[in-house]
Amino acid sequence: MKWLINHWEDVLIALGEHVAIALTALVIASVVSLALGIWAAKNERVYRVSLAVSGFLYTIPTLAFLALLIPVVGLGKTNAIICMVAFSLMILIRNVATGIREVPEEVTDAARGMGMHPAEVLLRVELPLAMPVIVAGLRIAAVTVISVTVVGAYVNAGGLGTLIFSGMSNDFAPKIWTGAITACALAVVADLSLARLESRLKARAV
Amino acid sequence: MFIEAWEYLAGHQAQFLAALWRHVALSASALAIAAAIAVPLGVRLADKGGSALVAINAANIGRTLPSLAVLALVMPIMGTGFAPSLFALTLLALPPILINTHTAIRQVDPDIVDAARGMGMTALEIVRKVELPIALPVIFAGIRTAAVQVVSGAVLAAYIGGGGLGDFITAGIAMMALPQLLVGAIPATLLSLGTDALFASIQRALTPAGLRAR
Numbered sequence: 269m270k271w272l273i274n275h276w277e278d279v280l281i282a283l284g285e286h287v288a289i290a291l292t293a294l295v296i297a298s299v300v301s302l303a304l305g306i307w308a309a310k311n312e313r314v315y316r317v318s319l320a321v322s323g324f325l326y327t328i329p330t331l332a333f334l335a336l337l338i339p340v341v342g343l344g345k346t347n348a349i350i351c352m353v354a355f356s357l358m359i360l361i362r363n364v365a366t367g368i369r370e371v372p373e374e375v376t377d378a379a380r381g382m383g384m385h386p387a388e389v390l391l392r393v394e395l396p397l398a399m400p401v402i403v404a405g406l407r408i409a410a411v412t413v414i415s416v417t418v419v420g421a422y423v424n425a426g427g428l429g430t431l432i433f434s435g436m437s438n439d440f441a442p443k444i445w446t447g448a449i450t451a452c453a454l455a456v457v458a459d460l461s462l463a464r465l466e467s468r469l470k471a472r473a474v
Numbered sequence: 475m476f477i478e479a480w481e482y483l484a485g486h487q488a489q490f491l492a493a494l495w496r497h498v499a500l501s502a503s504a505l506a507i508a509a510a511i512a513v514p515l516g517v518r519l520a521d522k523g524g525s526a527l528v529a530i531n532a533a534n535i536g537r538t539l540p541s542l543a544v545l546a547l548v549m550p551i552m553g554t555g556f557a558p559s560l561f562a563l564t565l566l567a568l569p570p571i572l573i574n575t576h577t578a579i580r581q582v583d584p585d586i587v588d589a590a591r592g593m594g595m596t597a598l599e600i601v602r603k604v605e606l607p608i609a610l611p612v613i614f615a616g617i618r619t620a621a622v623q624v625v626s627g628a629v630l631a632a633y634i635g636g637g638g639l640g641d642f643i644t645a646g647i648a649m650m651a652l653p654q655l656l657v658g659a660i661p662a663t664l665l666s667l668g669t670d671a672l673f674a675s676i677q678r679a680l681t682p683a684g685l686r687a688r
Contacts, residue, residue, distance in 0.1 A: 327622055327667050451543040452540065
């Protein structure tokens with residue numbers, strides 16, 4: 269506790285770094301997945317191939333993935349971010365594609381009948397209706413990315429894992445506690461707030 | 475680089491096999507203990523209201539916790555080694571199995587349970603002969619998720635002295651010795667993929683013929 273009072277600034281910096289890395293990865297993964305997910309929703313083969321590839325990536329153990337990237341990109345933030353993007357793809361692509369596919373055909377037919385372009389149908393009908401499912405995917409991806417960032421500290425990406433690792437190597441429990449509990453709290457907060465967003469979107473859709 | 479990794483492996487065969495064995499033993503024990511706790515608990519909680527809600531919410535929170543944070547939290551309390559790693563990995567494996575078992579049993583059609591009761595089955599028989607077989611594929615999906623998570627988590631157990639393939643990775647990163655790093659990372663990846671494939675095929679085999687058509 270004494271350590272925390274004297275070092276709360278370090279903890280805040282680590283937390284800020286953690287959030288920044290996780291957000292960067294999440295934004296990149298969302299852009300890629302939105303494009304691939306929309307394509308996959310319209311094309312069965314793209315759907316199957318993209319889910320098989322991203323499912324394969326998802327199964328690789330975090331630390332092994334980070335380690336395998338070292339010969340390619342070395343240590344640092346880039347390494348961790350590539351790993352996190354790869355892990356989020358499966359969840360996000362699956363949810364974007366499923367969300368769009370679940371839009372009833374009558375609805376898209378009606379939109380087309382009103383004279384909408386395919387692009388308009390996608391942007392104004394399909395994506396808004398798919399939003400609750402997409403946000404559900406974003407929620408799982410956010411938790412995954414926060415969890416991977418903790419390990420990412422070992423390849424010098426920074427974040428809350430730094431506190432855990434330095435506490436472990438110095439055998440200093442307060443640092444371990446602070447890093448680990450803050451990381452858990454961050455994951456729970458991200459999960460709960462996206463869950464709330466998800467249920468609000470669902471309520472609006474009905 | 476791969477040739478060097480192969481040479482490193484050839485030179486450290488005994489050490490590698492010991493680490494691989496420890497990795498498998500650690501993962502398999504954690505999974506077995508977690509399943510032995512979470513499946514009966516999930517079945518029992520399925521027909522309860524309040525206490526089930528508490529347990530499932532706790533499991534949902536448990537599911538979001540970062541693996542490394544859980545391992546790290548165990549260390550100041552239990553120290554380092556096999557037992558603390560086993561404890562932490564078991565904790566990580568519990569939520570997916572509990573949640574899936576609970577959901578699976580609740581999704582069993584009440585009409586089927588009624589019919590079984592009408593045939594004179596006891597409560598225990600209904601669980602054993604009706605609810606569990608129908609729920610088994612979903613329960614096993616939870617065990618599969620947990621298995622992959624535990625194999626991945628066991629790599630991180632190297633940090634708290636759990637041993638396993640993670641030892642090669644952490645040592646490889648610390649000394650920037652790429653061959654050593656690959657000797658840990660590649661087998662760990664293959665082990666995880668193999669576990670997923672193995673459990674997927676068991677899951678398929680366990681699905682009752684009548685439910686498979688869907």
